[in-house]
Amino acid sequence: MRKNNGDHSDRNGQDEPDLPNDYARRRFMQMIGAGASLAAFGGASGTLHAANSIGFWRRTSNAFVLDPRKTFMNIGTAGSMPRAVLQFFDKANKEQARDSLNGYGNFASLRSRIAPGFGVDPDELVVSYNTSDGMCHAILGIPWQPGDCVITTNHEHPGGNVPLQIAVDRYGIAVRRVLLPTGNNQSPEDYVALFEEAIANAQAEGLNVRAMMWSSPTFVTGTMLPIRRLVDVAIQHGLISICDGAHLPGMMAYDYAQLGVDFMAGAGHKWQCGPGSTGILIIRNKVRDEYNPLPLPAYFPVVTSSYSPTIGGVPWTNRATGPVATFDIAAVIQSCGSKHSPMLNALGEACDMWDEIGRSTIQDYVLGLANELKRQIISRWGEAALYSPDHPELASALTSFNPFFHDPELIKNSTAVGEFVSRLNNEYDIIIRNTRTPVRTSPTTTEDVFPLRVSTHLWHDMRDVDRLVDACWDLATRISQGA
Numbered sequence: 001m002r003k004n005n006g007d008h009s010d011r012n013g014q015d016e017p018d019l020p021n022d023y024a025r026r027r028f029m030q031m032i033g034a035g036a037s038l039a040a041f042g043g044a045s046g047t048l049h050a051a052n053s054i055g056f057w058r059r060t061s062n063a064f065v066l067d068p069r070k071t072f073m074n075i076g077t078a079g080s081m082p083r084a085v086l087q088f089f090d091k092a093n094k095e096q097a098r099d100s101l102n103g104y105g106n107f108a109s110l111r112s113r114i115a116p117g118f119g120v121d122p123d124e125l126v127v128s129y130n131t132s133d134g135m136c137h138a139i140l141g142i143p144w145q146p147g148d149c150v151i152t153t154n155h156e157h158p159g160g161n162v163p164l165q166i167a168v169d170r171y172g173i174a175v176r177r178v179l180l181p182t183g184n185n186q187s188p189e190d191y192v193a194l195f196e197e198a199i200a201n202a203q204a205e206g207l208n209v210r211a212m213m214w215s216s217p218t219f220v221t222g223t224m225l226p227i228r229r230l231v232d233v234a235i236q237h238g239l240i241s242i243c244d245g246a247h248l249p250g251m252m253a254y255d256y257a258q259l260g261v262d263f264m265a266g267a268g269h270k271w272q273c274g275p276g277s278t279g280i281l282i283i284r285n286k287v288r289d290e291y292n293p294l295p296l297p298a299y300f301p302v303v304t305s306s307y308s309p310t311i312g313g314v315p316w317t318n319r320a321t322g323p324v325a326t327f328d329i330a331a332v333i334q335s336c337g338s339k340h341s342p343m344l345n346a347l348g349e350a351c352d353m354w355d356e357i358g359r360s361t362i363q364d365y366v367l368g369l370a371n372e373l374k375r376q377i378i379s380r381w382g383e384a385a386l387y388s389p390d391h392p393e394l395a396s397a398l399t400s401f402n403p404f405f406h407d408p409e410l411i412k413n414s415t416a417v418g419e420f421v422s423r424l425n426n427e428y429d430i431i432i433r434n435t436r437t438p439v440r441t442s443p444t445t446t447e448d449v450f451p452l453r454v455s456t457h458l459w460h461d462m463r464d465v466d467r468l469v470d471a472c473w474d475l476a477t478r479i480s481q482g483a
Ligand SMILES: Cc1ncc(COP(=O)(O)O)c(C=O)c1O
Pocket: 076, 077, 130, 131, 132, 133, 157, 158, 159, 160, 215, 217, 218, 219, 244, 246, 247, 266, 267, 268, 279
């Protein structure tokens, strides 16, 4: 194992901590029998095959260390490291301590290893600490001017809202919010129209609209705002595009170069099942005309120990104007003092597994389960109970719904919903959560409801979906009877 020399001046990443061997990853792939068993999931019918394959991950239960007495369906809050990632992490931690290693460097080889899985080059990917960290990097690195305006939505998470508020207070920017639709009667075009309208309204107010910021999917209803379409809106108006993609890494097989978004901040510790305190931050660092011909936005890193006015002789402000990067922006953001390299490299292990299984296979599988869940919700509770759309372009593996068939108004009562979530855990051993969701009551007003939110992931199969639906129905029935 190569040791660090502690010199973190090399922005080309020659000085980063090395990795323990890939034993654990190979073990994982052996354990799940990747290859033979996964071949069955490939192809255009992957969703159907994968979601119908009872016990795909049950057969491989050894891959995760989840408590078998519980069914964990809140990946939207926290994932779970596979056993092999834990083994890697443990081994790397011990090596770190034994050899008194440091975590200086820009993790170039780690970034090179995982960037292709996200469709970008290593200079466009930072292993961040989490989504919130990535959103702070993105939003607070932009040199805002008073009167600038960001168009966002009313379904954003504090991870994005908080840095936005700092920019309001510190730089005098304005924020205007689109009121998002909920339920199963919506189309991707609706989102384009809503953002277009909000941009026009802000401009009519005299504001200098500079950016769009949105979540794909939203944490409240799991609605996948259509990234490519919204980037097209941004391009049309010359705007910076910032996507809170907390749930994207590990759930969706997106190619971020093709999506053309300027910034995407996601979690490594949710669907990607890396350690806590890991995230994926994508920063557009070259101009690919076919995907986003806009100039790269002006940007200054806010948390780094390797910034200098020129990078390899190139002034920091000389960002690329074509398909070749002028400097490695991700390296500068990545390199910030001594980091916990076992943790970042353990995320790399999780990413390797996902890449080997196939990110599209995983996407098909988790969306297939969510699709089945939505189908069952509609058939038991009726379409009005569903807050997440099942339109293929708007769907994610987060599903949100109202379980109270006898008294749908109870969904407005946060205490009643909170008790439902606790009872589902205590009496049925199923872990989910609920969210505060503003629902549009008119084009300009909303009312809060508190639907359940269910995450379907790799360690679930159809039986878990059936069990969840039966449990929710049973509990709602008992509540209706006063039990
Ligand atoms: C949409 C969204 N953004 C940001 C966050 C914050 O995520 P993190 O803990 O990775 O910072 C979450 C967490 O659930 C989220 O759902």
